[in-house]
Amino acid sequence: MQAHSHKHFMVVFFLILLSFSVTTYVVIMGYTATIDRYVIEKIIPTHTESLTAAMQFFSFIGDIVPAVIISLICIMIIYLTYKKWQEVFLFIAVMIGSTALNTFTKWMIKRERPESTFVYEAGFSYPSGHTMAAMSLYGIIIFLFWKHTRHAVARVSILVFGITMIVTIAFSRLYLGVHYISDIIGGVLLSGLWLYVTIYVYQYLIEKQSEES
Incomplete structure (x- = not known):
């Protein structure tokens, strides 16, 4: 990768890290x-029976x-379709790392959840685990399937699907009253940071491997 790519990475990395750090501090x-x-x-006031069932x-x-x-389904599709173990490892690294980060951060912050009238949720509130899982899962799905797709309509469909799933899952946690909006923001920032770093490292290693071969 060229020098300006590394500089761009560092700028974006520190901006996201700073945003997460500030969010965590104010929480x-x-x-x-x-x-x-x-x-x-x-x-x-937006609660209805049908919307609650959907959320x-x-x-x-x-x-x-x-x-x-x-x-697991996505991993099978990626390997059987594209035969790239590197992408399988990337997928696994994103998901495991995101889960570990969420568990560690919850344990460090120990924020109590809001009281929900819909469901009981154990554990701590910040950052939202569902939001982090959705951001990581559908974020990496967007990245991997986008890079193997050349058709504009297919790419737009992948993007819309992924973003819709992330936003809807995150909103469902707010709607059901098991998270605060700051939990959602913290989850998006932390999982976004991890996703950004893993994808960058993956691309760096792939390019380095290509140059050496």
């Missing part, structure tokens, strides 16, 4: 309490078991 200090309550209060479905899709099943 720890309690500065987000007002906006967190405001968003929850604004969402409550419970998307929240379930973002849970660990469905996410693992979807990941």
